[in-house]
Structures are given as C-alpha cells and as structure tokens.
Amino acid sequence: QVQLAESGGGLVQAGGSLRLSCAYSGVFLSSQAMAWFRQAPGKERDLVGSISWSTGSTVYADSVKGRFTISRDNTKNTLFLQMNSLKPEDTALYYCATRKLGLGSIWSQYDYWGQGTQVTVSS
Numbered sequence: 001q002v003q004l005a006e007s008g009g010g011l012v013q014a015g016g017s018l019r020l021s022c023a024y025s026g027v028f029l030s031s032q033a034m035a036w037f038r039q040a041p042g043k044e045r046d047l048v049g050s051i052s053w054s055t056g057s058t059v060y061a062d063s064v065k066g067r068f069t070i071s072r073d074n075t076k077n078t079l080f081l082q083m084n085s086l087k088p089e090d091t092a093l094y095y096c097a098t099r100k101l102g103l104g105s106i107w108s109q110y111d112y113w114g115q116g117t118q119v120t121v122s123s
Helices: none
Strands: 003-007 010-013 018-025 033-039 046-052 058-060 068-073 078-083 092-099 117-122
Touching: 003 092, 018 033, 018 092, 018 117, 033 068, 033 078, 046 068, 046 078, 058 068, 078 092
Parallel strands: 010 117
Antiparallel strands: 003 018, 018 078, 033 046, 033 092, 046 058, 068 078, 092 117
C-alpha cells in the first residue's frame, strides 16, 4: 500500500518561492512515476510535472517550465517541488501522486494521491 503526504504550502507574494514536499511510503516499482498536480477552484486538476522513478527524467507543464523543479531524495523517501518566481495564477491546491506504469499526464491515470497542500500567491 502506497501512502503520500504533502507539506510545505502557504501564502507567498508574487515573485517568491516555496518548496513542497511529499513523503511517501510503500513498495515502488522500477516502472513507477510520481507527479505533482494542482487544482484551482472551479478548474480541473492539471499536471504540474512528473518524474520517472527509474531514470529520474522529468516532464513539466509549459506554464511552469523554467520556474518549477521536481526532485527526490530516496534516502528520505521524499519528493520535492521547488517553485520559484511564483505568480498569482499558481494559486491552487497541490497534490502529489504516483502511478505504477510510466509517466502520465492526466490525473485519472494515477493510482495513489496525497491529501494536498494549499499554495496561495498574492499579487
């Protein structure tokens, strides 16, 4: 059974930075992928970025490329999302998620989810 728990959200001014963490537990396959999604009120849950467990390769949404970075610390079983140059439109509930078979871009492709952490960017 995989469990995920996000932390690190908060209120930040535009142009600032935040680092989100996702603590995970359970058995991970070499084909596994992890991802960060976000959902603003009244909008769909969209992919922020994802990382392949076996290769470490990453994919990002165009809206966050160059500003957000996904990384992991396997010794601490933690996934990170470093967010720089934050904009008010980045305001959302951020989730980490994982799926067993490769990278996916749609939320319904993911098997396990954390509870989410709120990020609010003021202008």
